[in-house]
Amino acid sequence: MAVIINGKEISAKVRLEIKEKTQKFIDEKGYAPGLAVIIVGEDPASKVYVNNKHKACLEVGFLSEVYRLPAETTMDELLSLVDKLNNDDKIHGILCQLPLPKHLDEEQVILRINPDKDVDAFHPINTGKIMIGNNSFVPCTPAGVMKLIESTGTDICGKECVVVGRSNIVGKPQAMLLLQKNGTVTICHSKTKDLKEVTKRADILVVAVGIPNFITGDMIKEGAIVMDVGINRTSDGKLTGDVDFASAEKVASYITPVPGGVGPMTITMLLENTLTAAKIQSK
Numbered sequence: 001m002a003v004i005i006n007g008k009e010i011s012a013k014v015r016l017e018i019k020e021k022t023q024k025f026i027d028e029k030g031y032a033p034g035l036a037v038i039i040v041g042e043d044p045a046s047k048v049y050v051n052n053k054h055k056a057c058l059e060v061g062f063l064s065e066v067y068r069l070p071a072e073t074t075m076d077e078l079l080s081l082v083d084k085l086n087n088d089d090k091i092h093g094i095l096c097q098l099p100l101p102k103h104l105d106e107e108q109v110i111l112r113i114n115p116d117k118d119v120d121a122f123h124p125i126n127t128g129k130i131m132i133g134n135n136s137f138v139p140c141t142p143a144g145v146m147k148l149i150e151s152t153g154t155d156i157c158g159k160e161c162v163v164v165g166r167s168n169i170v171g172k173p174q175a176m177l178l179l180q181k182n183g184t185v186t187i188c189h190s191k192t193k194d195l196k197e198v199t200k201r202a203d204i205l206v207v208a209v210g211i212p213n214f215i216t217g218d219m220i221k222e223g224a225i226v227m228d229v230g231i232n233r234t235s236d237g238k239l240t241g242d243v244d245f246a247s248a249e250k251v252a253s254y255i256t257p258v259p260g261g262v263g264p265m266t267i268t269m270l271l272e273n274t275l276t277a278a279k280i281q282s283k
């Protein structure tokens with residue numbers, strides 16, 4: 001039976017370290033790292049995420065500003081808020097919660113954020129830096145996955161790493177981070193032939209496809225580390241991952257649960273990126 005990785009506990013430990021580093025930063029500089037979060041519209045999941053981000057910032061001693069804009073906000077209004085925050089010295093990180101309402105162009109908004117304040121690491125400058133291996137910021141979810149792999153004491157060097165999913169937010173940057181650690185990396189997606197044959201090779205398997213219970217125990221190598229990025233809501237309102245936990249935990253050596261695995265690490269990594277942003281801008 002696999003060891004279940006406690007993302008909540010690891011997250012709490014890392015947040016405590018960030019809180020201490022933040023206090024040191026405040027003592028040295030005389031001001032706190034500042035994060036501005038923009039949310040447009042009334043998406044219920046986004047509202048919960050944004051409230052959690054705000055609370056987490058306050059807990060570690062950051063300045064936190066939340067801009068709640070109505071669903072009918074225009075592109076011009078949104079871009080002028082981004083401009084204002086780009087020019088605000090108290091704000092070191094800017095995050096525009098996605099998805100945006102359909103009439104707004106997410107790519108244009110991301111491009112407008114000053115790359116030094118892009119704590120999501122979604123701007124092409126930052127995604128390019130990740131490709132080169134010279135990143136200041138790493139997208140929060142893949143960064144969280146790396147911390148959880150690290151927590152198992154496993155050396156990624158030379159390991160077969162398989163990433164299922166190729167999104168810009170998780171799959172692609174995840175593959176780059178594993179490659180930076182000298183993993184042998186394969187990216188799988190909906191067109192991959194004989195997926196099981198590929199996933200079964202993985203010493204480290206990261207799944208981010210957004211399909212409940214997509215990966216089952218028979219697709220996993222004995223002793224693999226399994227990271228489940230999926231957060232799916234079932235018809236009875238429960239949260240479930242992309243991995244069928246019951247069959248997977250019988251073969252894996254380590255596995256993340258949903259909820260309580262990768263999820264809690266995501267905001268923690270946002271805090272880390274914001275502190276990094278404040279340090280970069282203080283130079």
Ligand code: GUN
Pocket residue numbers: 095096097098099120140141
């Ligand atoms: N929506 C879901 N996840 C994220 C994230 O990591 N950043 C932003 N900005 N929006 C999201």
